[in-house]
Amino acid sequence: MQVAEPLVASWKADLALSFGAAGNKTVLTGKKSEGPLVVQKPLYPEGPQVCHAIVVHPPGGIAGGDALSLAVNAGTDAQALLTTPGAGKWYRSSGAWASQTLSFAVDGTLEWLPRETIVFDGARASLQCEVDLGRDARYIGWEVVCLGRRGSGERFTRGTLQLETRIAREGRLLFYERGEIEGGGRLMQSAAGLGGRSAFGSMMATVVSPEINELRNAMPKSFALTQLPQLLVARYLGDSGEEALEGFARLWSLLRPEVAGRPAIAPRIWST
Numbered sequence: 001m002q003v004a005e006p007l008v009a010s011w012k013a014d015l016a017l018s019f020g021a022a023g024n025k026t027v028l029t030g031k032k033s034e035g036p037l038v039v040q041k042p043l044y045p046e047g048p049q050v051c052h053a054i055v056v057h058p059p060g061g062i063a064g065g066d067a068l069s070l071a072v073n074a075g076t077d078a079q080a081l082l083t084t085p086g087a088g089k090w091y092r093s094s095g096a097w098a099s100q101t102l103s104f105a106v107d108g109t110l111e112w113l114p115r116e117t118i119v120f121d122g123a124r125a126s127l128q129c130e131v132d133l134g135r136d137a138r139y140i141g142w143e144v145v146c147l148g149r150r151g152s153g154e155r156f157t158r159g160t161l162q163l164e165t166r167i168a169r170e171g172r173l174l175f176y177e178r179g180e181i182e183g184g185g186r187l188m189q190s191a192a193g194l195g196g197r198s199a200f201g202s203m204m205a206t207v208v209s210p211e212i213n214e215l216r217n218a219m220p221k222s223f224a225l226t227q228l229p230q231l232l233v234a235r236y237l238g239d240s241g242e243e244a245l246e247g248f249a250r251l252w253s254l255l256r257p258e259v260a261g262r263p264a265i266a267p268r269i270w271s272t
Contacts, residue, residue: 010063010064010065010066010067010096011035011036011059011063011066011067011068012034012035012066012067013034013035013036013037013057013066013067013068013069014032014033014034014035014037014068014069014071015031015032015033015034015037015038015039015055015069015070015071016030016031016032016033016070016071016072016073017030017031017039017053017070017071017072017073017082018030018031018072018073018075019051019072019073019074019075019078019079019080019108019110020075020078021075021076021077021078021108024048024049025048025049026048026049026050026051026078026079026080026108027042027051028042028051028053029075030073036057036058036059037055037056037057037068037069037070038055038056038058039053039054039055039056040053040054040056043267043268045265045267045268046262046265049079049262050079050080050081050260050262051078051079051080051081052080052081052082052083052267052268053080053081053082053083054082054083054084054085054267054269055070055082055083055084055114056084056085057084057088060086060089061088061089061090061091062088062089062090062091062098062100062125063091063093063098064091064092064093064094064095064096064097064098064123064124065093065096065097065098066098066099067098067099067100067101068099068100068101069100069101069103070100070101070102070103071102071103071104071105072102072103072104072105072106072110072112073104073105073106074104074105074106074107074108074109074110074137075107075108076107076108076134076136077108078107078108078109079108079109079260080108080109080110080111081110081111081113081267082110082111082112082113082114083113083114083115083267083269083270084114084115085115085269086115087115087116087117087118087146087241088100088114088115088116088117088118089118089120090117090118090119090120090123090125091120091123092120092121092122092123092159093122093123093124093159095124096124097124097125097126098123098124098125098126099125099126099127099128100125100126100127100128101128101129101130102128102129102130103130103132104129104130104131104132104139104141105132106131106132106133106134106137106138106139107134107136107137108137108138109137109138109139109259109260109261110137110138110139110140110141111139111140111141111252111256111260112139112140112141112142113140113141113142113248113249113252113267114142114143114144115144115245116144116145116146116199116201116241116242116244116245117143117144117145117146118146118149118241119145119146119147119148119156119159119161120148120149120154120159121148121149121154121155121156121157121158121159121183122158122159122183123159123160123161124159124160125159125160125161125162126161126162126164127143127145127161127162127163127164128163128164128165129141129143129164129165129166130165130166130167131166131167131168131204132168133167133168133169133170133174133206134169134170135169135170137169137206138206138259138260139167139204139205139206139259140203140204140205140206140252140255140256140259140260141203141204142201142202142203142204142234142248142252143165143201143202144199144200144201144236144241144244144245144248145161145163145199145200145201146198146199146241147161147181147183147188147194147198147199148198150198150199150239150240155184155198156181156183156184156188156198157183157184158183158184159182159183160180160181160182160183161180161181161183162179162180162181163177163178163179163180163181164177164178164179165177165178165202165204167204167231169206169230174228174229174230174231175204175228175231175233177202181193181194194237195237197237197238197239198239199236199237199238199239199240199241199243199244200235200236200237200238200244201235201236201244201245201248202233202234202235202236203233203234203235203236203248203251203252204231204232204233204234205231205232205234205252205255205259206230206231206232206259207231207232207255207258207259208227208229208230208232209227209232209255209258212225212227212232215251215254215255218250218251218254219234219247219250219251220243220247222236222237222238222243222247223235223236223247223251224237225251232255234248234251236248249266249270252264
């Protein structure tokens, strides 16, 4: 059955947020928004030291021609945790590309923990993430991608997904990855690619863990962990966005005391 492409206008949306330390509290010191990308009122479920913020895209989905940009600056001693209220949906396109650009400048602590990204069959999507870390900056972030809507029997048989991630500390590159997935292409079935799986994800944390074997043993077999010189990288490959998020949240709870210096307290919206 053919699914009609949503009849929506293209949106250009930009959101810039700045977090700073004011005494013993992290506050949202700057906010600039153009288009349908906004942040809800800052929350403090852990007390004043950590500011939780929910980034919302009111249209609920991204269509061909849409361009979303999120820029976040976390100043020295600031601790900010950002998440989203629901899955990002990337709709089928008749030709135009849709894009999302994340630009994070971190001198304090930043946690980027969004819900999953669902790429509809026929979508043309570009996802870019750039993280620039200061000397003592700390960062945890993840991205979970579901190709097609498996629950309704849809597969990603056409379209294109482009992914690019760059993480640097004081200008020195720590991690760079760039890839492209063609709907129905060889990479989707190749053992060197997705191996027929429909969901994948990556999680990065600025931590060097001597207990990496213990961490591996604590995770399901669909997850793999690699320790780089200044970065721990976790991967998921399977068929469930929920499984990926649950696994990354579990790993986050184990790593957060070392990365952010405090126990894991999940954002309240995760339980709604």
